[in-house]
Amino acid sequence: EIVLTQSPATLSLSPGERATLSCRASQSVSSYLAWYQQKPGQAPRLLIYDASNRATGIPARFSGSGSGTDFTLTISSLEPEDFAVYYCQQRRGFGPGTKVDIK
Amino acid sequence: QVQLVESGGGVVQPGRSLRLSCAASGFTFSSYGMHWVRQAPGKGLEWVAVIWYDGSNKYYADSVKGRFTISRDNSKNTLYLQMNSLRAEDTAVYYCARDPGAPGGEPTYYFDYWGQGTLVTVSS
Numbered sequence: 001e002i003v004l005t006q007s008p009a010t011l012s013l014s015p016g017e018r019a020t021l022s023c024r025a026s027q028s029v030s031s032y033l034a035w036y037q038q039k040p041g042q043a044p045r046l047l048i049y050d051a052s053n054r055a056t057g058i059p060a061r062f063s064g065s066g067s068g069t070d071f072t073l074t075i076s077s078l079e080p081e082d083f084a085v086y087y088c089q090q091r092r093g094f095g096p097g098t099k100v101d102i103k
Numbered sequence: 104q105v106q107l108v109e110s111g112g113g114v115v116q117p118g119r120s121l122r123l124s125c126a127a128s129g130f131t132f133s134s135y136g137m138h139w140v141r142q143a144p145g146k147g148l149e150w151v152a153v154i155w156y157d158g159s160n161k162y163y164a165d166s167v168k169g170r171f172t173i174s175r176d177n178s179k180n181t182l183y184l185q186m187n188s189l190r191a192e193d194t195a196v197y198y199c200a201r202d203p204g205a206p207g208g209e210p211t212y213y214f215d216y217w218g219q220g221t222l223v224t225v226s227s
Contacts, residue, residue, distance in 0.1 A: 034213050036148075043198055043217035044140075044148065055215060087148055091212040092164065094148040 002026050004088055004095035012103040019075040021098045023088035028068045032090055035064055035073045038097075039084045047086075048073065075100075105129040105216045107199050112221030115189055125182040125199030125218055133157070133177035136202035136210035139184050141195035142220075149195070152184065153202070153210055167193075189225045196220040 003026040013019055023033065031051040036044040046055040048064035051071055061076040075082055083102050088095040111123040125137070139151040152163045152173040161173050172185040182199050200214035 032212075036214075038148075043220055044214070045217075046213065046215050049203075049211075049213045049215075089148070089213075092150045094150070097147050 002029060002090055002093055004090060004093055006086075006088060006095040006098045008098060009096070010099045010101060012101055013078055014103045015078050015080055017078050019073075019078055019082070019100055021073040021075075021086055021100070023066075023071040023073070023095050025069045025071075025090060029090045031067045033064075033066070033071050034089045035062075036087045036089060037082075037084045038087065044087065105201065107201065107216055107218035109197065109199055109218040109221040112197065112223045114224045114226060116227050117190060117225055119189055120185070120187045121189060121223060123184040123186070123197055123199075123221060123223070125184075127180045127182065127199075127201075130201070131206065132175075132180040134206035136204055137173075137175060137182045138200045138202060138210075138212075138214060139173060139182075140198045140200055140214065140217075141193075142198070143192075143195045146195075150212075151197070153212070154182070155210065156207055186223070189223075191225050194223060194225050196222050 005024050007022045033051045035048040038044040052064045063074045065072050085097045085099045087097045106128045108126045115121050138153045154161050154173045170188045174183045198220045199218045201216040202210040203215040204211040
């Protein structure tokens, strides 16, 4: 079973700043990794699949990178609506999430 | 547009059963794999089960194997989750989600559209 870990647990930033979120897999998952955004009271939203492909309708400020065991989600310039929890996911497993909150 | 609407949640005693439904619209339901994903209150996401587009294959998380059954009725564009022998730890919001895999192909285990979720509370 592949275990995903995410860091940091919480990221406190201001609007306009760059956010860098990390996800690490316990063994290689090639590029089979997705990122989701979840806001309170809402269902998750697919942002990135296959490590670096933006899902339909996702703004260009969201980008994903990495392969093997180390992955990164980058938000180039935080908008007010980007403050949320972000999960990485590989097949049947999810990471514990990173909360991006307003500093 | 793609819509997934869950129903059937509620409060149930431990050991009892409940069946969730997910009504799909806006896409060719019979061409896509479908999943159930759950989220306990204040916790992270947990994948529960997947069913192939034609119902030919079904897989479950170890935590629900033998107790939950995923099924679908492609003539009614509806996905189901039959939950038996419910436990307190099954308390969660249950989401149905579409797999974006190629129509008629194997699931990718990504989730591109989600329902709004239905809350299941297992309590005496």
